[in-house]
Amino acid sequence: MATMAQAIRMALHYGEENLGVTDIFGEDVGPPLGGVFTVTQGLKNAWNSPLDERGIIGAAIGLAFSGDRCVAEIQFADYIYNTIDMLKLAGNQCWASNGQWNLPMTVMTPVGSGIRGAIYHSHSFDSMMTHIPGWKIVMPSNALDAYGLMIACLKDPNPTMFLKPKALLRVKGKQQIPGEPELTREGEKALKEMIDAPLGDRTKWKPKWPAGLTDYTVPLGLARTVCEGTDLTVVSYGRTLPLCEEAANQLREQNEISAEVIDLRSLWPYDWKTLAASIRKTGRVLFVNEDTEVTNFGEHLLRRTVEDLFYELHARPRLLAGTATPGVGLADPLEAACVPQLDTILKAIREVASEQS
């Protein structure tokens, strides 16, 4: 019953021991803190960097050029914006050198709303990141996928961007990660005692990693059908995915709507085959994410839907996304109004499912 934070931590540990990860670094990534969300606690190759986002990305690129594999963290995606040209640089080095160079590096950063983070701790980054070719981009919605997607990133020879939905980092998984203690209260407690750093003095603390961790991998570019349905397709990822699943469950239990929910997991490359098959089956689709709605990645998926599947649609395809506002407001009603919530997802599903052409 690992949380997503614990799952990522275990995957990074597996990467250190088995996949050649030499450096895990960023602001407050090393001891004593081990990351502001505890994702890097106890990792032997984790270290603290200067408070310099451009330096962090530059260092990661340079390490990758040198043949080392690293994981660099930007503490919040809100602070990754001043590295955009470095991300562009990392994404174009293979193409610019006509295939000579590859950069085996992973950048991870917490994204999105859900912790009352106000204007500078709530940004999404999926739309901006998918504008930068040359990267593979993932965003998990549960602990097991977080583990498997991180392993996939650590095996890939290209730059990979691991977007951590911060609202889900402390959410416990419902599926067992191979090697973690059993999914019971006792197992949960045991895992916590093994790999969570204690409060107070940590100078003598060392983690006891589960012995049976594996290279369980979620292949990049593979979506997951969370629940099958016949009336419409709902495509989401990250924080809004569990909300879509909950909405679908409610509507199914009420015998109102049968929604098929797909967790995209990989934003680039993305699993168009699975999406197209589902949309063909239901004839209706709703894309849901919490990034700002203008020039949103979901708009690309809408375009693909229109261009490839227009004559198979029974209703207009829709996008439910965050408001096009300069930030996410702090007060509860403001944050709720800025990004999709359960009620707005339910409303959007009902609208798409009921529209008559």
Added chain:
Amino acid sequence: MEASRLNNPIKVHELMVQARTLEERQIRMFKANEGYFWIGGPGEEAFQIPLGLQIHKGEGRDFDFLHLHYRSAGIILAMGAAQPIDFIRQMKNTASDPFSGGRNFGNHASVRKFNIVPITSTIETQFLTAIGGGIAHRRQGGKGITITTSGEAGTAEGDFASALVWSSRPKAELPMLMIVTNNGWGISTDASTQHGEKRVADRATAFGIRNRTINGLDVDESFSAISEAMAYVRTERKPFLLEVMVSRMYGHSSASGGNLAVDEADPLAIYEKKLETQGVMTRKAMDEVRERSTQEMLEIWKKVRQEPLPDPSTIYDNIFYGEKGRSW
């Protein structure tokens, strides 16, 4: 000892001439509409050749890594990492361009076999990527170091300060040789109107980084200064900032015309005068080297201009490593 062995005046002169005539040919190509944009390093040869000859060259972390800027052809030629035809091909954007397959500007080299990472048009970002090279070299130990170059105008970017901070972290100093070639100009802007510091090199002092400013128009001073700086970085595994005063003989780039700036000092002429005065080479011999090299560049151009441009169907190739075509 190593520097004096490598400092063979006749060889150095030949390489300086080769670097100069290569740049002149590329400028002619631009003016003849045979290349879209030129930017390069004529006026820096007296520094570039001594640096290129002293690189511990090879592939992988046991050797030097080079994070260079776009005025570095002379360094690469002196290393033997590429030939003039490689640069001419990139200038002409042919499919045979070994650096970028016709995708990038001239003098934007990339040679993995010699640890020359892709040169990019962005200003000073190479000082950031060099940090990672330095971290890898610190861990690796041995002789290899990370070398990065930029112009003095680029030091106004925060990335320059980043390199100073990261390379001098206590107990984590990096074996980085940071080189700033100071030609006194940032495109059209006089550096003295933008920089209050007396020397760029002085900025390293605050970080405890050893530094020095040298006359990059003098081959022998460049040789010995680079040798000393390299020896320090290789053995002490600590950073060094070397500021090299150079000329900019043809302006910033083709954007400003690519015309000879007659008031800029010419390091090749300075060196040739020295060689002639010392009786190392005659004027006639040096003129023959120049004429031969100029003719060689012309012949290369004639050959390259017949070569095909890239097939547009390859545009999606190598977005990801080893992958061909559009994947989505």
